[in-house]
Amino acid sequence: GRAFNDSFVQKEKEKLSYDLVPMKNGGVGVKVMYMDEEHIFSVEQISAMLLTKLKETAESNLKKPVTDCVISVPSFFTDAERRSLLDAAQIVGLNCLRLMNDMTAVALNYGIYKQDLPAPEEKPRIVVFVDMGHSAFQVSACAFNKSKLKVLGTAFDPFLGGRNFDGKLVDYFCAEIKSKYKLDPKAKVRALLRLYQECEKLKKLMSSNSTDIPLNIECFMNDTDVSGKMNRSQFEELCADLLQRIEMPLLSLMEQTQLKVEDVTAVEIVGGATRIPAVKERIAKFFGKDVSTTLNADEAIARGCALQCAILSPAFKVREFSVTDATPFPISLLWNTEAEDTEGVHEVFSKNHAAPFSKVLTFYRKGPFELEAFYSDPNGVPYPESRIGKYVIQNVAAQKDGEKSKVKVKVRVNTHGIFSVSTASMVEPVKSEESEDVGVETEVESQDQRPIENSSDVMLLHQEEVRKMIFFFSPTQTNEKKGDQPPEAKKPKIKVKNVELPIEANLVWQLGKDLLNMYIETEGKMIMQDKLEKERNDAKNAVEEYVYEFRDKLSGPYEKFVCEKDLQGFSALLTETEGWLYEEGEDEAKQVYVDKLEDLKKLGTPIEMRYQEAEERPKLLEELEYRLQYYATIAGEFRNKDEKYIHIDEMEMMKVEKCVSEVVEWMNNAVSAQAKKSLDQDPAVHSSEIKGKLQELNNVCEPVVTQPKPKVDSPKEENPLNEQSDYKTEDMGDDDKNSEMPQQNGECHPSDQNTISMDLD
Numbered sequence: 001g002r003a004f005n006d007s008f009v010q011k012e013k014e015k016l017s018y019d020l021v022p023m024k025n026g027g028v029g030v031k032v033m034y035m036d037e038e039h040i041f042s043v044e045q046i047s048a049m050l051l052t053k054l055k056e057t058a059e060s061n062l063k064k065p066v067t068d069c070v071i072s073v074p075s076f077f078t079d080a081e082r083r084s085l086l087d088a089a090q091i092v093g094l095n096c097l098r099l100m101n102d103m104t105a106v107a108l109n110y111g112i113y114k115q116d117l118p119a120p121e122e123k124p125r126i127v128v129f130v131d132m133g134h135s136a137f138q139v140s141a142c143a144f145n146k147s148k149l150k151v152l153g154t155a156f157d158p159f160l161g162g163r164n165f166d167g168k169l170v171d172y173f174c175a176e177i178k179s180k181y182k183l184d185p186k187a188k189v190r191a192l193l194r195l196y197q198e199c200e201k202l203k204k205l206m207s208s209n210s211t212d213i214p215l216n217i218e219c220f221m222n223d224t225d226v227s228g229k230m231n232r233s234q235f236e237e238l239c240a241d242l243l244q245r246i247e248m249p250l251l252s253l254m255e256q257t258q259l260k261v262e263d264v265t266a267v268e269i270v271g272g273a274t275r276i277p278a279v280k281e282r283i284a285k286f287f288g289k290d291v292s293t294t295l296n297a298d299e300a301i302a303r304g305c306a307l308q309c310a311i312l313s314p315a316f317k318v319r320e321f322s323v324t325d326a327t328p329f330p331i332s333l334l335w336n337t338e339a340e341d342t343e344g345v346h347e348v349f350s351k352n353h354a355a356p357f358s359k360v361l362t363f364y365r366k367g368p369f370e371l372e373a374f375y376s377d378p379n380g381v382p383y384p385e386s387r388i389g390k391y392v393i394q395n396v397a398a399q400k401d402g403e404k405s406k407v408k409v410k411v412r413v414n415t416h417g418i419f420s421v422s423t424a425s426m427v428e429p430v431k432s433e434e435s436e437d438v439g440v441e442t443e444v445e446s447q448d449q450r451p452i453e454n455s456s457d458v459m460l461l462h463q464e465e466v467r468k469m470i471f472f473f474s475p476t477q478t479n480e481k482k483g484d485q486p487p488e489a490k491k492p493k494i495k496v497k498n499v500e501l502p503i504e505a506n507l508v509w510q511l512g513k514d515l516l517n518m519y520i521e522t523e524g525k526m527i528m529q530d531k532l533e534k535e536r537n538d539a540k541n542a543v544e545e546y547v548y549e550f551r552d553k554l555s556g557p558y559e560k561f562v563c564e565k566d567l568q569g570f571s572a573l574l575t576e577t578e579g580w581l582y583e584e585g586e587d588e589a590k591q592v593y594v595d596k597l598e599d600l601k602k603l604g605t606p607i608e609m610r611y612q613e614a615e616e617r618p619k620l621l622e623e624l625e626y627r628l629q630y631y632a633t634i635a636g637e638f639r640n641k642d643e644k645y646i647h648i649d650e651m652e653m654m655k656v657e658k659c660v661s662e663v664v665e666w667m668n669n670a671v672s673a674q675a676k677k678s679l680d681q682d683p684a685v686h687s688s689e690i691k692g693k694l695q696e697l698n699n700v701c702e703p704v705v706t707q708p709k710p711k712v713d714s715p716k717e718e719n720p721l722n723e724q725s726d727y728k729t730e731d732m733g734d735d736d737k738n739s740e741m742p743q744q745n746g747e748c749h750p751s752d753q754n755t756i757s758m759d760l761d
């Protein structure tokens with residue numbers, strides 16, 4: 001969302017260990033090596049890659065695809081920066097339900113769990129949130145009612161964060177290393193990055209320890225080990241100017257919101273840099289009370305976003321909690337008046353105006369006209385460009401009688417905190433007799449007229465306090481606003497129709513459609529490429545794994561199952577393959593690895609098979625022998641006229657006896673043939689054959705020996721009713737399941753199959 005020549009980008013560029021370059025459109029590109037070639041990716045593309053990574057991480061943890069998300073932004077992000085991030089989400093195919101201001105996410109994460117918030121009629125609870133992260137310092141004041149949070153104001157120092165404190169340490173040690181070792185760390189990027197890492201560690205240690213902490217880096221530059229030390233009080237002295245800057249945003253916040261420190265119930269701090277004791281002390285001193293650290297300093301924002309995403313997503317049930325954000329920068333509109341060639345200007349959204357929010361403005365025009373939106377306080381916006389965009393309201397024409405047409409223009413700060421001229425319409429009287437009505441300039445804010453079909457929209461409407469906005473420009477009273485004019489009730493109702501007007505928007509810093517589409521396509525290709533690369537790597541790893549695993553087993557469990565000659569040949573092949581993997585085979589196509597693995601398996605699989613056969617064979621033979629014994633015993637008892645088997649037909653029992661003796665013979669042959677084989681030869685009988693025989697034996701004998709005894713005395717009892725009642729029991733089982741369903745349905749509606757009840761307590 002920034003131009004390459006933006007001084008902010010230029011300052012940032014100096015600190016980076018990679019190259020930033022200008023893009024054709026004046027934007028920022030990052031120069032990298034990709035697939036052995038130099039490539040330049042736009043910042044939107046790089047952000048998209050990060051989002052791809054996060055999406056994949058989320059998907060692999062959730063084990064389902066992720067498309068909806070909420071992304072946090074610093075509250076001081078301008079429209080251009082917000083749109084840029086939305087573009088990045090679009091490149092990845094993520095549906096960003098909301099760009100959420102960091103501090104609002106923190107406040108949601110704080111408030112939604114609180115059970116003891118004041119009732120709506122009581123005084124709201126005021127909580128100040130303070131966040132100092134890696135690069136920025138942000139504060140906000142929020143009012144909490146039961147199930148409701150309203151952001152009262154925000155303030156920030158976008159250039160004050162943990163990295164500035166690291167920078168102080170780096171500068172200090174650079175100077176020390178220069179004088180002590182005659183080395184210049186700033187001359188070598190690698191050394192400087194290492195120094196940054198070590199200084200960050202040192203900073204963290206100093207937060208918990210006020211004694212001297214050593215800094216030691218081995219082989220820092222030119223094979224020299226360097227060392228130094230620092231303690232907390234020294235560090236605080238070094239960072240005095242940074243610490244002083246903490247107060248400014250706090251003062252600004254209190255001034256904007258007209259709050260006194262006594263009004264503040266709690267001060268919650270988040271962000272890594274708020275762990276620095278001096279930072280904490282400054283904040284506590286300002287408010288005259290201890291700061292609270294009840295929120296997770298590193299995850300508070302992400303958790304808030306996750307909660308917001310659950311609220312906006314129809315797939316989750318979350319406790320009702322309404323969030324009203326505040327517009328960080330006042331926004332004004334500028335237009336040319338038709339009559340005289342003068343300009344009109346009006347601040348449509350004041351600082352800290354509730355958001356999201358829509359307003360309707362009414363203009364009287366004979367032709368198309370232009371509106372220009374801009375931040376009305378450029379000095380308060382950390383961005384070099386105060387213009388937001390130009391909007392041409394097209395197709396405006398005079399009425400049939402030559403009079404000016406009434407044009408209603410809806411302007412909006414949307415759920416992402418982005419300003420837009422969202423719709424425009426021309427009001428045409430259907431009957432012209434009552435044209436006297438033209439010039440009556442009462443306009444009431446209309447509700448968002450989009451059909452409510454979609455849960456995120458419902459959410460939006462819910463939050464938007466729709467207020468009255470009376471605003472008009474009459475032909476005679478150019479640029480004059482009239483407040484709260486009572487509607488003239490006596491007026492006869494004239495029929496009007498609204499004609500939608502096209503709006504041509506020309507936004508500052510907007511990616512063109514073509515460029516965006518190209519980025520989407522490129523990102524898709526790179527994701528595919530990553531997949532292919534992963535498959536190729538997997539194929540290579542499979543070869544490597546096979547080599548190591550087999551070599552291990554050849555000198556272990558497989559040893560007996562391969563003859564000396566084969567063992568030597570195979571071992572040699574494994575060693576050769578290993579060497580190949582690290583040399584000419586290091587970077588091959590997937591198929592080459594697949595083929596290689598096949599070659600190894602040609603030798604390895606028979607050994608593996610012999611081993612497995614030898615493991616299974618004794619167990620299977622034992623089972624077969626057991627079954628043979630079992631059926632032979634029954635046959636013997638039958639011959640002895642045992643009561644149990646008296647009902648079995650003689651012919652059938654003879655089939656059993658025949659089968660048993662055949663299988664006994666087969667088994668004896670198999671066992672003696674196998675006895676002649678050594679372990680390194682393929683087996684004479686395979687376990688699958690033994691399984692087959694076992695199956696055959698059971699198939700022939702089991703039905704015969706398990707024949708039910710006929711019940712001579714009471715054939716009635718042997719009726720199918722018994723079976724039926726058995727079935728009934730089963731049905732009852734199902735019924736039971738069914739009867740459980742409605743209970744579940746009490747919590748989880750059947751149509752809400754995807755609903756996950758989230759218990760936030």
Ligand SMILES: *[C@@H]1O[C@H](CO)[C@@H](O)[C@H](O)[C@H]1NC(C)=O
Nearest residue numbers: 003004005006007025026384
């Ligand atoms: C930056 O470049 C844009 C055009 O890409 C130009 O309009 C603007 O004036 C330049 N700003 C500076 C500070 O050079």
Ligand SMILES: *[C@@H]1O[C@H](CO)[C@@H](O)[C@H](O)[C@H]1NC(C)=O
Nearest residue numbers: 120121124143144145148150
């Ligand atoms: C709390 O409730 C009161 C009364 O309904 C209302 O005036 C006030 O704006 C509410 N505060 C918040 C934070 O919504």
Ligand SMILES: *[C@@H]1O[C@H](CO)[C@@H](O)[C@H](O)[C@H]1NC(C)=O
Nearest residue numbers: 210211212230231232233234
């Ligand atoms: C911190 O370091 C300074 C300068 O080396 C020294 O004067 C001071 O005594 C040290 N303080 C502690 C608590 O070690």
Ligand SMILES: *[C@@H]1O[C@H](CO)[C@@H](O)[C@H](O)[C@H]1NC(C)=O
Nearest residue numbers: 205208209210211212213214
């Ligand atoms: C931290 O402080 C304790 C004493 O308070 C000391 O024993 C310890 O060595 C210190 N740790 C470091 C890394 O200096």
Ligand SMILES: *[C@@H]1O[C@H](CO)[C@@H](O)[C@H](O)[C@H]1NC(C)=O
Nearest residue numbers: 181182183184221222223224
């Ligand atoms: C460090 O090494 C570089 C190149 O090897 C050499 O140019 C430089 O003079 C050395 N610096 C010191 C202080 O020895």
Ligand SMILES: *[C@@H]1O[C@H](CO)[C@@H](O)[C@H](O)[C@H]1NC(C)=O
Nearest residue numbers: 450452453454455456457458
């Ligand atoms: C929800 O609303 C968005 C924005 O208006 C729209 O793009 C999307 O298609 C809607 N989704 C459904 C399911 O209606």
